[in-house]
Amino acid sequence: MVAATALAEIDAHLAAGAALDIEQVSHAFDIDGAEVPVLSDVSISVEPGEFVALLGPSGCGKSTLLRLVAGLDKPRSGTLREDEARITRPYPSRVVVFQDPTLFPWRTVWDNVALGLEAQGILKSQRHRVDAALDLVGLASFRNAYPHQLSGGMAQRVALARALVNDPKILILDEPLGKLDSLTRITMQAELVSLWQRKGFTTLLVTHDAEEALVLANRVIVFSDRPARVKADIRVDRPYPRHRGDPYLADLRRQILGLLGLDATW
């Protein structure tokens, strides 16, 4: 499905993953004058090229952590570093794919993918990268379509292409598959793994699906309820492609669900 030349194009720009250091980060929101803590003393050190899944109860502050990593918000205390450089603002080496594709409805698919290059003022000389990214997610034939003409899975693929065209060193995924139907979801999980393996970027994935975390990541970090604290840091030492029925993964899954307080159900 993916043209070999397109791959070569992308690989020419290949940027290996960056290291990410989250050091004693705490954060809080002001809601009606009251301070609501969301992150409490979170420290995570991510190796270059690692695929880390962040798992935790709904509303525990995982997404807030991602916004801090992206540089969209500043933490109340603590520091975040990308390859030793302090993160203070958004930068296209750290690109986020959100739960909603958030494609710009007034732009065609191609123009949506071109957004990052255009914003950085390098689109004119780098147009081929947009085509290559669209090839990569298999949507080259939809380049002139408008977002409302796409299915949910296709829209999320475009959002992925829009992120990948920037050759991020850290790809930040905020439940990107959360709203897809289960079949599309499984397909896209496999695509994510192969993209990650091919390009070597560091990946941070927020999910509330333990199975998804175990199939995709080589490290799963489990958070407590709000304010989020790191409750467990689990290595998943299994080769890819992983099998959903793998008893090793099933065992880990039971452990994780236990950590999340769901052991009674399983």
Next chain:
Amino acid sequence: MSTYSLSDGLASGAPRLSRAPLLTSWVRESGVGILASVAWIAFGLSCLWWEDVGDWSRTHSLGIAAFVIAAVALFGTVGADYLGSAGRALRQRAPWLVVLGVVLTLWEVATAKFAWLPLPFFPPPQSIIEVYTDDLPKLLDSVLASVKLQLGGYLIGATVGFLTGVSIGWSRAVGYWVHPVLRFIGPLPATAWLPIAFFTFPSSWSASTFLIALATGFPVTVLTWSGVASVSNAYYDVARTLGAKPSFLVLKVAIPAALPHVFVGLFMGLGSSFAVLVVAEMIGVKAGLGWYLQWAQGWAAYANMYAALIVMSLLCSGAITLLFSIRDRLLVWQKGTVKW
């Protein structure tokens, strides 16, 4: 989503109709067109049959023209299959042609022939035609003056309104200063400024331009502002993580996202600026269709007033059609996401 109902069955009941005589389907397709032709023949006859009660020079020509239209309607209907899209368009508009023919006949009979309606106030159709042929230069001058004044004021008002709207939608500081002023001045009808404007501005033309710009500017400002303010933060987040600078966020995110609102503002501004235009022309400016109306009233030239009114409504609806077609072109991406 489709539901099957009895009427669907009747409309597509081809097997039952196949045995029906060809005549029925012919009458159904062409009947209205033929009726239109008959209505226009009636109009032509009503012009020529009786003597006019007044002295109008175009009665005869109008009658002939009515017959020509009747003939076009007839042949167009009969030969619609050979005329392609023109034939289809004619068939589609045939019911309106019938109504027009009937109304014109009644109008002709009620005014020029039997004077059922009091005469100088209700001129017959031929006297309006007479205005268009005999007073054309003055009418054209008025149209030109109105269009120039309206276009200038509208473009200034729309531009200033758009820029103000974007600024207050984007910048808190600008909003702090401009918002109260807008709240205070905006709801005031622009015509209330008329007396002041006419003695503070150097010319009545600049005063009217200002008033039209004011009437246009307020709705454009408010709707542009609300459009920019209602853009979802998610779009800005996406653009920022992709490396967008503030100028990109304004030009490529805020403005395109606000554009549907902006067009509502432009539409509302167009409507209120028409009102100001006519009032300004009636009171201060010595040119334009509003002035022409006023002038005609002064001379009790009622046919001229109706003639000017018809031209005015054509211009206004033309302007709105133009605005809509620009919108359709710019907002083509909305097709399919909203009810068009």
